[in-house]
Amino acid sequence: MSELLQASSLPALRVLVVDDQATARRILSAQLQAAGHQVLEAGSSDQALTLFQAESPDLVLLDVEMPGHDGYWVASQMRAVEAGGWTPIIFLSSRDKDQDLWQGIESGGDDYLIKPVSATVLQAKLRAMQRLRRMQTRLLELSDELRFANEQLTRLSHEDALTGLPNRRAFDARLQQEILAAQRDKQTLTLVLCDIDYFKDFNDSLGHVEGDACLQRVARLLQETCRRPRDYAARYGGEEFALILPGTPRSGAMTFARAVLRTLALTAIQHPKSAVAPHVSVSGGITTCIPDQSTTVEGLLRRADDALYTAKSRGRNCFFSFEMQMDTHEQRSARAANLGVDMGTDIREPDPI
Numbered sequence: 511m512s513e514l515l516q517a518s519s520l521p522a523l524r525v526l527v528v529d530d531q532a533t534a535r536r537i538l539s540a541q542l543q544a545a546g547h548q549v550l551e552a553g554s555s556d557q558a559l560t561l562f563q564a565e566s567p568d569l570v571l572l573d574v575e576m577p578g579h580d581g582y583w584v585a586s587q588m589r590a591v592e593a594g595g596w597t598p599i600i601f602l603s604s605r606d607k608d609q610d611l612w613q614g615i616e617s618g619g620d621d622y623l624i625k626p627v628s629a630t631v632l633q634a635k636l637r638a639m640q641r642l643r644r645m646q647t648r649l650l651e652l653s654d655e656l657r658f659a660n661e662q663l664t665r666l667s668h669e670d671a672l673t674g675l676p677n678r679r680a681f682d683a684r685l686q687q688e689i690l691a692a693q694r695d696k697q698t699l700t701l702v703l704c705d706i707d708y709f710k711d712f713n714d715s716l717g718h719v720e721g722d723a724c725l726q727r728v729a730r731l732l733q734e735t736c737r738r739p740r741d742y743a744a745r746y747g748g749e750e751f752a753l754i755l756p757g758t759p760r761s762g763a764m765t766f767a768r769a770v771l772r773t774l775a776l777t778a779i780q781h782p783k784s785a786v787a788p789h790v791s792v793s794g795g796i797t798t799c800i801p802d803q804s805t806t807v808e809g810l811l812r813r814a815d816d817a818l819y820t821a822k823s824r825g826r827n828c829f830f831s832f833e834m835q836m837d838t839h840e841q842r843s844a845r846a847a848n849l850g851v852d853m854g855t856d857i858r859e860p861d862p863i
């Protein structure tokens with residue numbers, strides 16, 4: 511690289527020189543190389559277009575008069591294939607009428623120099639192009655940084671900072687999508703709301719730092735209990751979690767609830783102030799339906815929340831579902847036989863572990 515380029519810290523350019531005269535090309539190329547630039551040479555309009563597309567040069571120096579298609583045509587073709595980019599094109603021509611310059615700019619050129627072009631003028635033009643190139647590079651970097659920041663922002667606006675689970679906003683959007691999908695496919699959809707029991711007492715006795723750690727562990731356990739790819743766990747509020755189990759009927763929801771209760775019992779996060787268990791437990795409200803036109807996010811959440819309230823009032827550390835209560839005794843017995851569990855309207859861990 512020449513001392514001139516190094517000293518100015520301007521980027522060296524990859525220049526496509528298009529001229530049907532081999533001698534003119536060679537002289538120009540030598541000047542450019544002496545100034546530290548890289549040169550690609552094209553002796554025809556077709557070759558120019560091929561190199562332009564294959565090599566994406568930083569600058570095109572383009573002769574006007576060439577056999578076949580002239581330089582104006584080449585410039586317009588380059589603009590057409592560039593798709594959103596902008597490579598500077600400078601015409602070098604012995605045509606010196608105003609109309610020629612006009613046509614050059616109209617066809618997509620950025621500048622028009624009349625041959626013979628002095629070495630100083632050429633250097634000056636190249637310096638200007640180098641500055642443009644540097645600005646363009648910086649703009650591209652900035653736009654990448656902006657895109658990355660936007661992606662981060664979108665992710666953060668959908669994520670709960672403490673647990674890393676999706677937050678309420680993301681959950682509501684997902685539930686809406688799953689309602690529509692289940693409506694379309696006539697599939698069952700289960701919604702579960704879980705709330706940690708006596709969590710205020712947990713915080714009061716062990717402190718908020720332990721409380722936060724507890725929320726993180728419960729979040730992870732719930733997420734791990736979601737075994738199917740479309741199951742979705744979110745932090746819905748303070749100590750409340752919400753789960754969507756698509757394609758899951760009542761029996762599957764019960765299995766899920768039992769798994770949650772068992773996992774929490776096995777994990778045994780100590781809860782010195784719980785009135786229902788020596789460990790952290792949850793209460794849960796479940797609703798299962800095949801959504802129709804009248805099914806809404808708000809309606810489903812209300813039903814699950816009412817069920818959660820009932821689970822709390824029935825003693826906590828259990829799940830409750832109104833739909834299961836509506837099952838006939840025969841259905842319950844049949845399912846209980848299949849699952850090998852004692853199924854009431856609320857779901858508990860039957861044997862102390």
Ligand SMILES: Nc1nc2c(ncn2[C@@H]2O[C@H](COP(=O)(O)OP(=O)(O)OP(=O)(O)O)[C@@H](O)[C@H]2O)c(=O)[nH]1
Binds near residue numbers: 706748
């Ligand atoms: N450490 C911590 N505590 C939280 C967070 N969000 C909510 N809480 C606490 O969760 C507790 C919820 O208390 P309540 O709504 O009274 O419910 P509870 O004590 O769990 O009682 P029940 O739900 O009836 O069993 C409050 O003390 C909140 O301060 C959090 O991000 N971190």
